[in-house]
Amino acid sequence: MNLFRQISKSLSSSLGSFDHGVHPRHHKGQTEQLAIQRLPFGKRFVIPLGQHIGAPAKAIVQTGDAVKRGQMIAEPGGFVSVALHSPVTGRVTAIGSERYADGTFQDAIVIEADQYDTQQVDVNPIDWESLSIEDFIGEVQKAGIVGMGGAAFPCHVKYAIPDGHNIRYLLINGAECEPYLTNDHRQMMEQTEELLYGAEIVRQKLNAEEIVIGVEKNKPQAIKALQDTIKPGQPVRVVPLEVKYPQGAEKMLIKSVFDVEVPAGKLPRDVEVAVNNVGTIIAIAEYFQTGKPLIERVVTVSGPGVSYPANLIVPLGTSIREVLDFAGGLTEETRQVVLGGPMMGESIADLDAPMMKGSSGVLALTENETGRPQEYNCIRCGRCVEACPYFLNPARFARLAKSRMYEEMAESYNVMDCVECGCCTYSCPSGIPIVQHIRTAKDHLRSMKGKVQ
Amino acid sequence: MSEDKIEQVAGAEEPSPARLIGTLAIAGLLSGVIIIAIYLVTFETIKENKARELRESVFRVIPDVTKMQKLLLKEGKLVVSYEEEKGEEPIYAGYDESGKFMGYAIPSDGPGFADTISVLYGYRPADRKVIGMWILASRETPGLGDKIYKDAKFVADFDDLAIEPPIVATKKGKKKPNEIDAITGATISSVAVVRIINKGNDYWVSKLPEPGSEPVYIEVTPPPSEAGEAKAQ
Amino acid sequence: MTQKDPKLLIQPGPQLRQQMTTPVVMRDVWYALTPATLAGVWFFGLGALLVLLTCIAGAVLTEWYFAPEEKRGYFLGDGTAILTGWLLGLTLPPALPLWMAFIGGVVAVGIGKTMWGGMGANIFNPALVGRAFLLATFPIAMTTWTAPGDFFTIPSSVFALPLMQGVVDTVTQASPLGLMKFEHIDTPFFDLLFGNTSGSLGETSGLLLILGGGYLWWRRDLDWRIPIGILGTAMIFSLILFIVDADKYPGPIFTTFSGGMLLGALFMATDPVTSPLTKKGTWIFAIGIGILVVLIRVFGGFPEGMMYAILLMNAATPLIDLYTQPRVFGRELDSK
Amino acid sequence: MAKEQHAYEEFMKGLWRENPVFVQVLGLCPLLAVTNSAINGLAMGLASFFVLLGSSILVSLLKSYIPKQVRISCFIIIIATFVTVVDYSLAAAMPVIHKELGAFIPLIVCNCLILGRMEAFASRNTLRMSIADAFGMGAGFLFALVALGGVREILGVGELFGISLFGPNFEPWVIMILPPGGFITLGVMLLYFNWVEEKKNKLDKQLAAEAGVN
Amino acid sequence: MGDLGWIFISTLLINNFVLAYFLGLCPFLGVSNKLEVSFRLGLATIFVMVVTALCAWILNTYVLIYAPYLRLISFIVVIASVVQLIEMAIKKLSPTLFRALGIFLPLITTNCAILGLAIFATNKGYGLWEGLVYALGAGMGFTLAIVLMAGMRQEVEKANAMPKLIKGFAFNLIISGILSMAFMGFAGLFSSS
């Protein structure tokens, strides 16, 4: 048995992948050859105070204030929180409730751009080498940098390594396993130098031994660009990965690259790894090279419902409508607009909602992609079980959730370990919205827990 | 009697162990008396019923007999027995009116389709033939396996059946003297009956006395049932 | 208010779905069964077709009767009632009285499926529940095999009055399994492959069944582990017995191609609803069936054990599922 | 008179409203094991009836003398005594039936219905009420046995109490007299009882609602 | 197949106490909603059955040949006392098990499977070894049946899809019927060849 395990283990590790997962068509052809373009500045920018995981930021400007591009307009609201900066030079016209992409209302700062400003910023490099780790973390927080891989988790928190832990590897997540998205791909090709520079900064600050960049094999140009740019002797390694969703989920990535499982409920640092998205690292590099905080990001605009797909640098706070208009507007057939990737992203209720730090893509989907099969009873085909990268039992979740046996889902089946990657729902022939059931269960369990405490 | 009175009885201080044991003893005694009484009342009839049933079965498998006696194997020899004796498998000898030996009735059992099948069959040592078969107990499927006793044709196949070479059940129509026709749809049960008889033969045939020297019928002895009854009294 | 974009859908993720849906899966099984069914009807004649259709009618009517009125279209739309009736029909003797076939369809769906809460909730294979019921209820009619014959001659037993016995007036002939079990007579491989033998309506043409199974495998509708596991186990087991005593025990080829082995392994054990969820569980399930089939066929009271083997392993499926839960990612790492 | 009414109530309760089999689902083992024909059901039912009645009378009479701690043992001894009596009497009077019912007569001892009645009723009530209760429960059990045996015999062999119902060409439903048939038939009968019950409840509710409106 | 082997297989599978003889239905239907408890009850039953077979043999050999009329009473009393002892032992050794089995331990005593075992073994005229193997087969058959049943019941209760009308005993009886039908497949095992 042991031997068998070892053989299967070595086999799976040689493939550079994790077990289970799904293979949706990746649809990246539309944009992967398109160079990143800059989206012209619009007129009105909406900067939500809570666009990252953790406490919302606190506004430090008032209605009527003039602000400059790159100027801090909100300070972190706690440790797990980051600063916000104005994406344009202009004037604060309002601070109040604004509509979000998902249709809810939340506090935001509204800035009217100054039509006549050049929107240039001064270059102010920061001497990172002399910073202590604490100061470095402070700088990253001040720069407003959050995870660009989708979760928008404040980046500096990951760098606050408690005593007794150390980081051996800085793992850069260039998997980009979500279909349609090519922003990471283009950045790895076009901003290779910045990426390696930023990685070196983080590596030195964290005292890591090596930088490892994991890239799915369907991005050969990115892999080549990286390999060509790495200087001999530099502690950087590029690992090509099997094309499979969710290769980019951090625990999957760690498994694929190092063949190590991060124990449930633990963080990557517990296996001596820090994981950052490509975009995150480039944002750090830019901040220390030029002093420019996180005020714009690269966004893929794609999908069959967009006339001219593109990879765009978008100033944060720009409305989704402007982004889409730049890409030629929506076609007649569009049924749905998604912020982020089609697997993890969310439907947009309101096109006037702003782009945020975590918005990696704007996708317009047609009937073909969004049509849902009629829901049938689970036929226990096991496809979801074979898809779940966390080896959970989604069929059981769906069944138990229907009979509202939430406690059992947690006690016997570890529902809380689910990362909601969507593989199960994707693969279910009976059209059961398993992830939705899981979310309901988790909400219920969390609220029960809240009540007990 | 009202509820509270019960409560009183129950809630009273622990009765002494002596009282408990006493109650149980009285209950036991009472029940013992009743049981022995009913036993004595019914004993004779039950015994008779059983004996009658046995006699009927034996008479069924050995044609033309009117008398029988029980035989036990003792130190390699068959001896006549009148009493309930444990441990030994009995067989029965049948005689006609004149006391002439007609054949043995041999019980045998073995696995059938459902549960154990118990068979009683008649055997005539003179020409080494099975001369009758009756099922004492079986749980074979009604409508299928139960044809081994409900199907007259099948039962009749055993009325004149050579035992050498060992009996076989065939599905192609019996041709040889040692063959019987298996019942269609109940082949398993048919084969089982055959196997059970072969098993009985394997065990008994070599142990039976030479033809001609069978135990003679002893008229004077009381029939087994009376012997038992005498003992009980 | 932004009502400029009224068409936008809001739905929770993931937005993408793979293409296969449950009704499509079920229809694929229909297509896969068609060649073997046509062959069965060709060999056994129109009577067989009537038996098959009656089974389907019994199954579908029962499904319809018990479905809530407003959801009838939905209940019947998944195509499983027809499939259940169809598969049941394929396992029946071609000259079975129609009223019995109808009862089989009713029991299959009524007790095999509806009672449990409809599609997906049952633990036992509905078609086999129907068949097991019929076999235990009408054992004689269910083991009366007619020989392949004239296409237009319908045995009069087919039209027996309800509750009354059928009189079989066509040629009856022991099935290859019966011949093997009770008389140790082998049937030529060629006949087993092409179906010119007596037996259940749809089980006789090995080749066409494999063709259908191959189609399902190609469509990814069935888990190849189940047929491979069953056939492999049964072949190994029977090979061992064959080596021990070639006169008494059937060989692996006969075992594989005779009786309901292929129909069961390819179409009935693979019923996703009643087989385990995980790969490991699936292997256990398949190997269990393989062992039980040979055990019952060779040592048991019935010539054919496929149905009982599948039902028994169906009963064990909840336990198999329970004990083959995959180890959750990142949990119990130390138990390695 | 009130008492009379009461006893009648107790009787009807056992026979129908709290039928030991269909409502309380007690005493299943002997019930299923012997009911492959109506006559066997009848015999078993009568035997159980007798044991229940006899034990009820005795327990009710002796209730104040039996200490609580050993009451179960005493009940069992009493029941076992009556069972032995039935066993021997049946063997003497009706050997054929006795052979059919075989080992299941002694198993009446284990019938939880009987022990349950001793514990729950006879040991707490007057002789009169206990008799009424035993009559009701016994009759209810008997009714269930005969009903189940009847259904199984009718379908299983096409006869009722040995009288052929459908003529010689009837195709018997063999499963009915086999064990699975026992389970399934009883299951379906319980289902029927549930259904009747639900219909009645619905009707009651409807009537109540109508009464409320008026 | 040797005689002992056949006795074992026969009671385990072919003439399963629950599924073919309808013995031990109360625990079979009553306790089979939880797998864990069912399994333990099964083990307890195996144990009690083996002890019962031993007691029955002793009684048969040394007591009942002199007083056959005491058969029923003596079986009941002896088995009840033995179970009482076991109950006390379990209470001491494993309070958890005791709690899990709850009221069912005493029920094992008045369980007809136990008495049935003693009576059938006597009727069949089994000796000591045959009786013990018979008990083992019967107990394991009971365990097999109740564990399968518990697995299925847990599963359907989770799915919770069956119509309200049939829930409960009716449903469990019909599942038992199907299981019993499936076990018919073992009929004739090792007796045909």
Ligand SMILES: Cc1cc2nc3c(=O)[nH]c(=O)nc-3n(C[C@H](O)[C@H](O)[C@H](O)COP(=O)(O)O)c2cc1C
């Ligand atoms: C199902 C799933 C898929 C993910 N896919 C990606 C991905 O393709 N690329 C990526 O950078 N991060 C992805 N993530 C986020 C990573 O887990 C991880 O949070 C991120 O790489 C950390 O870097 P960041 O904090 O710099 O974003 C995914 C997360 C989940 C749960």
Ligand SMILES: Cc1cc2nc3c(=O)[nH]c(=O)nc-3n(C[C@H](O)[C@H](O)[C@H](O)COP(=O)(O)O)c2cc1C
């Ligand atoms: C309270 C808390 C503390 C965290 N601390 C760390 C940390 O110290 N190091 C780290 O790499 N990630 C840390 N994370 C982030 C998670 O590992 C993970 O990257 C984040 O939830 C987003 O994951 P995703 O981008 O894969 O979706 C923390 C998350 C939370 C909620």
Ligand SMILES: Cc1cc2nc3c(=O)[nH]c(=O)nc-3n(C[C@H](O)[C@H](O)[C@H](O)COP(=O)(O)O)c2cc1C
């Ligand atoms: C429910 C059922 C009960 C059966 N009962 C018996 C039986 O008691 N005895 C028996 O020999 N065959 C019985 N059989 C039939 C056997 O399984 C087997 O098919 C038969 O013995 C083969 O005989 P044949 O080749 O003559 O048809 C039964 C079959 C079924 C379906």
Ligand SMILES: Cc1cc2nc3c(=O)[nH]c(=O)nc-3n(C[C@H](O)[C@H](O)[C@H](O)CO)c2cc1C
């Ligand atoms: C590959 C496959 C095999 C199937 N086999 C059967 C079968 O043997 N019997 C049956 O009633 N339904 C079968 N079905 C249909 C369906 O799964 C079944 O009716 C469910 O058990 C009903 O809940 C099958 C479906 C598929 C996809």
Ligand code: SF4
């Ligand atoms: S964030 Fe999602 S889309 Fe991007 S690489 Fe990770 S898994 Fe793939």
Ligand code: SF4
């Ligand atoms: S959403 Fe949760 S349960 Fe479903 S596949 Fe992903 S991790 Fe597994």
Ligand code: SF4
């Ligand atoms: S994929 Fe869907 S139908 Fe298949 S087992 Fe999972 S939940 Fe059930």
Ligand code: SF4
């Ligand atoms: S108490 Fe006895 S009769 Fe009643 S259900 Fe339980 S075992 Fe059956």
Ligand code: FES
């Ligand atoms: S009646 Fe058989 S166990 Fe209760």
